[in-house]
Amino acid sequence: MPAMPSGTRARARAETSRAILDEAHRQLAEQGAAALSLRSVAREVGMVSSAVYRYVASRDELLTLLIVEAYDAVGERAEAARDTDAPPRDQWRAVWRAVRTWAREHPAEYALIYGSPVPGYAAPAETIPAAGRVGLVLAAIVAEHGDPGAGAGWPEVLRADVLPGLSPALAVPAVVAWTQLYGTVGFELFGQYENVVVDRDAYFDAVADAAATAVGLP
Amino acid sequence: MPAMPSGTRARARAETSRAILDEAHRQLAEQGAAALSLRSVAREVGMVSSAVYRYVASRDELLTLLIVEAYDAVGERAEAARDTDAPPRDQWRAVWRAVRTWAREHPAEYALIYGSPVPGYAAPAETIPAAGRVGLVLAAIVAEHGDPGAGAGWPEVLRADVLPGLSPALAVPAVVAWTQLYGTVGFELFGQYENVVVDRDAYFDAVADAAATAVGLP
DNA sequence: CAGCGAGCGAGAGCACTGCTCTCGCCATCG
DNA sequence: CGATGGCGAGAGCAGTGCTCTCGCTCGCTG
Known part of the structure; x- marks a missing residue:
């Protein structure tokens, strides 16, 4: 050789x-x-x-590596789905759909990162940056196109520096929307909507749209 | 003897x-x-x-039994928390808080029932009735006090007979609220709000309140 | 260029798991 | 009273995570 x-x-x-x-x-x-x-x-x-x-080093470390890769994979999808030239609501919907699609394609990975912590829990520090990517994409859309007026009525309960560039008023509804995205995807994936929601696509889009309104997207 | x-x-x-x-x-x-x-x-x-x-019969069956008990426990709490004489919004908030409190007291049980399905998933049929109890409490509040006008704009995507007594228009936002409750509790419990949400109590109450508005509670 | 150390794969072994099967005991029912 | 069936114990199988020791060999250093 x-x-x-x-x-x-x-x-x-x-x-x-x-x-x-x-x-x-x-x-x-x-x-x-x-x-x-x-x-x-x-x-x-x-x-x-x-x-x-x-x-x-251990089985747990292997799982941690997989968790990071999963976070990165879904984050990448979300980033790729966003077309910054499209209307804000379309951007928003595209990102939401991208996350859902990824989750349906990779249920085990999704469960790994957003389900219950696997062994004795405690997500290691090295997962933190990767975990934030989807949230940052959503925050960017809100920061650019959200109407701060939509944030009226929410208390200020967030750490000040978490979502840079986002008006404090909109930060809370943005976090709520982020939660809602994963809550909805999780419920669908883990079977909670079985025998409840029939048209899952339409339901999901409707939730995404309502969330868009909540963060003041035109 | x-x-x-x-x-x-x-x-x-x-x-x-x-x-x-x-x-x-x-x-x-x-x-x-x-x-x-x-x-x-x-x-x-x-x-x-x-x-x-x-x-x-097996370890899985043991887990199933624990799942049913956990569903029943949280369902009972939710039912007990509802004071039908109180104003609707107070009822709503009390139920939401009861679920959150139970979850914080029993994180492992919560993870068991709302986290990722433990082994190869597929929740057994015997868990279904127990699983619905909290949802029914929420639905009852909405059915009695929700303003059907609040349901305008949602598509009809649910099975017709899931939430008896609930106007179809309000059924969808009710399911959304139910999802949001568990999404929010889950995110808090599984550490997703670490370094993001500071005042968790206030945040949770605000989400509950927004959800109450969405289902048309006065 | 020779030699030594570090990285690496193999193997044996420990403590643990879920689950099965067989064996005897004894309370209960006919 | 006697047969039956429920029950607990024990041994055993296949699998797991993880550790430790042993040699080989690659590749840096004198």
Whole structure:
């Protein structure tokens, strides 16, 4: 094989890491977080279980990595869905729909990040930035096009610096809308709307629209 | 011991069942659903693990029993919190607060019923009636005091017979409010509001109030 | 260029899990 | 009174997370 001054080792390591993550991803998608087993990941990747521990400190750390990837995936989708040239309400609806679509495509990942904390909970610090991406997209739309008058009547209960560029009046309804997005998607995904909501698409769009009104989108 | 024509056996069985359920409850509350182990329940109750299977078919069935109990517990709280003589908005707020309070007191139970489905999901049929109780309390308040005019603008996307006595126009915003209640409680409980919402009490009350307005409560 | 250390994979092992099956005891019903 | 069926105990299987030790070998350093 051609000379490889250094890097050989590092590259092999990166490849193995990737293979482990990919296989973990596959198992998560297929059987859910509870069924994800480090041993079976190892088996599938073609090594013995103890070797995996060279790459991942514990099963929990593996889950943390998957959580970050999931947050990034849905955040990326949300960012991509926003067409800044479109009318504000269309932007808003597109982002909402993107999150819902992603969630329906990746129910296990969605459950992992927005369902109950898996083992003993306590989301590690490294997940925080990734977790905020969708919220920031929504906040940006509100900041640019929201009518601050719509924020009247809400108390000021937020940390001042969370949503930069957003008028304090609109920050609270924005957080409410953000909550509503995930609450609605979660209820649909986890079966709470079974035998209740028939036309889920129309229902979802209606909720999105009401939220848009609440944050003062024209 | 005094004669016990029959019943002895049945009573012993009921007591053992109760002991198992109580211990399972305890473990759920202390360490969460993931850490609940049939073997350790057995150990604590003072029998061998295989004997527990005389009472409970599987770990999943145990979890199902706990789910039903949790639904009933929160439903009961919600029902008790409603004072039908109070002004509608006070009734509404009291029910919302009752759910939130229960959730904060029993985070593991809340996660069990409203978080991601634990193993391979699929909530068993026997949980359905218990699951509806809180929703029915909210629906009753809306049915009695909601202004149907507030329901204008929502599409009709629900099953017709889900919320008996509720005008179709108000049914959709009622479902939205129900979703919002659990979304808000869940976000608070699972740490999504960390570093975002400072005054959680005021925030929650404000959301409840906005929801009351949305369903046309005076 | 030779050699040493660090990274790595394999294997064995511990403590634990869910679940099954078999065995004996004993209360209950006929 | 005697048969039956419910029940608890024990052993056992397959699987899990995680640890520790052992050699190999790659690749940096003297």
